[in-house]
Amino acid sequence: MVENTKLCAEQGWKATFRLHSGEVIEKAYITGTDWKLEAVSLEKVGERTLPPRILYLKDVDHVEVGWN
Numbered sequence: 278m279v280e281n282t283k284l285c286a287e288q289g290w291k292a293t294f295r296l297h298s299g300e301v302i303e304k305a306y307i308t309g310t311d312w313k314l315e316a317v318s319l320e321k322v323g324e325r326t327l328p329p330r331i332l333y334l335k336d337v338d339h340v341e342v343g344w345n
Contacts, residue, residue: 281340282317286310291322291343296336304343305330 285292286307294302302319308329309318318329 278337278340279315279334281342282307282334282337283310283312285340285342286317293341293343294319294332294337295339295341297338298336302330302332 281292284290289306291304291306294305296302302321304322305319306322307317308320310316315334316331317334318331320329321327
């Protein structure tokens with residue numbers, strides 16, 4: 278999971294995050310990282326006017342890479 282997150286951050290690819298709570302964050306770009314805290318900031322496609330969301334990877338169950 279962390280590998281997919283790092284890959285998306287480095288390549289600028291969008292990702293879908295499935296959280297332990299059942300929430301799904303689809304088509305989000307990683308706009309910032311703090312690997313020591315294992316946290317990323319996300320901006321969703323179509324919602325760039327909203328503030329970025331901070332997401333801690335401990336809350337993430339699965340990350341799907343958005344290849345397109």
